[in-house]
Amino acid sequence: MTKKKMMILGDEAIAQAALDAGISGFYAYPGTPSTEIMEYAQASKAAAERNVHRTWSANEKTAVEGALGMSYAGKRSMAMMKHVGLNVAMDPFVNSGVTGANGGCIVTVADDPSMHSSQDEQDSRILAKFALLPIFEPSNQQEAYDMVFDGYELSEKYKTPVLMRVTTRLSHSRSGVELRDPIAPNELKLPENKRQFVLLPALAKKSYRRTLENQKKFMEESENSKWNAYIDAADKSLGIIACGLAFNYLMENFDGVCPYPVVKVCQYPAPKKLIARLASECEKVLVLEEGMPMVEEALRGLLDKDVKVLGRMSGELPRDGELNPNLIAAALGLKETIGKDVPALVAGRPPKLCPGCSHADFYAAYVEAVKDKYGDGHLFGDIGCYTLGALPPFQAVNSCVDMGASITMAKGAADAGMFPACAVIGDSTFTHSGMTGLLDAVIDKANIVVFISDNSTTGMTGGQKSHAEGRLYQIVKGLGVDENHIRVVVPNKANHEEMVKVITEEIEYNGVSVIIPQRECMQTLRRKTKAAKK
């Protein structure tokens, strides 16, 4: 019988593998390039039949905690997020390294080197190392699929969560993946030690020692892993360590046969024995890794001697940005293949708010009420489509740091005496991380105006369900904002004058004001209209 083969994205391969490996729950908050893992699980018939948990979480922290709870109950779970989402989830993530797991628990993080759709390009491998967790880093879609099975096995063998690290080019690249026969989900089974997950100091000290003990075993697993390989070759003038996707870019340059010895690294901790052999046999070692120079830095050590190491830190490869076949060719001194230059007349085409977008009507009113009157510099922004308000034509947004930071930064600026101090945040970002900051502002009676630009969806990532669910007014009221200063408006051209008036009034009020411009996202509206026609 021929095996079932599918043409799927790297993200989708991970979801399909988790389903085939008997997962009972996916937990995630949308974030490019990780979103499609959950979307695939949500669309899966098999997941529906088995009633696998696959609804969005409020944020990445609640997602990791949900996955850990499911693991406590003995079942297999996965939490998924983009790299910056892992920052939000660091508390449960790091502590899960100490509690360990019961049922298999995988945290899948999609990094975005080159910041295609992100505010930074941090490397999740470093955070997993910090949390003392084993890491899998597939180099292609098939490996992504197969590694999920191995990830769950390793997780259950050592009772530890594991990190599955992917990057944009694997998450969003499609290729053929051969599927395995599905295996049955775990039965409900509480941890043998009912205090395993209790991190009271006396217990946590023991657990932490167990985690530290495990590190040696994780190294042995890495050294014997089929995902890590020493590929010998005759020319020992150079040895190459190729991590994850970088292995493909290397092989692309040599049509699959590299003249130098290569250590392929797709499971961490990085396999010491294989790397030591490479370093002892070769004159120099070139390290190719997507993201930050984690392996390179470890290899150099503080003293940076004994082994001649080349890579991102010595300039053979750029220090930032994602890798590609050409950058690796250059590092190897191969012939340049770049085609013709882009003609001068080709203009940049940055993303922009869609025609008819409700955020645009809000910005038009804000600009008239505040920017024109008080000048630029008074609007703290957040993460979402509305961040594009920083670009022409509005050029109104003055910050974009992390989820929820608009409200707290506006409060800090107001504390410093800045007037007016305003924040703009979307509905989904508000329920992700904005509510606690608003509570701070209410408690302190901060003089700020918060705009919750409510388009009733998580727009930037493609229109996932928002946790606000049309209840923003009640949430804001519940947090203690004075009802007289919660103003709901419909942002459109006809209401422009009214919006300017409302904004002006609330700026004049000394205290916390929340203005909710509320109108559905054009993208989700279009999709709904289309579906209704069918």
Next chain:
Amino acid sequence: MKCDMILAGVGGQGILSIAQIFGYAAVESGLYLKQAEVHGMSQRGGDVQSHFRISDKPIWSDLVPMGKADIIISVEPMESLRYLPWLNPETGWIVTNTNPFINIDNYPNVDELMAELKKQPRCIAIDGDGIAKEVNNARGMNMVIAGAASLFTGLDINIIRKGVEVIFGSKGEEIVKANLAAINAGWEFAEKNSKK
């Protein structure tokens, strides 16, 4: 055989439906395939591209190396030129729609843009929207471009046609027919204009 393509356009123009058709044909022909897509921020009216690779041997990189693409397939004329560094300067073809999608203030002068396209040694510049209308498929520009590009992919046009039938089958016979007409019109245009 191998064919490396860059599919180009503006977020929302739907370059991925071209990839879907070629993807079907590649799999049906027993070829390996890798296709890197752009999701996220750029989809909001920014420039988007997809790296699409097919080969009878396993493919390593998800990205087409610069200077190695066999075809740039673009649904927008300026976007076709953005990816010239990827095109093989000796043998690569450009297949592009000639109708500009203008959503920026500094879009180049259209005559100068067309002159730049004319300068390219191997370029099929095709009025995709016009030809789509001629075959009564006003929204079939993508398929006209796909049909024109088919000529250079090394894929069997009959398998591509079958791909259209399979992929659009659920939308009804009318849509399948309209898209096949667009594919055929694009193919014929490219055949006529590639052998000057």
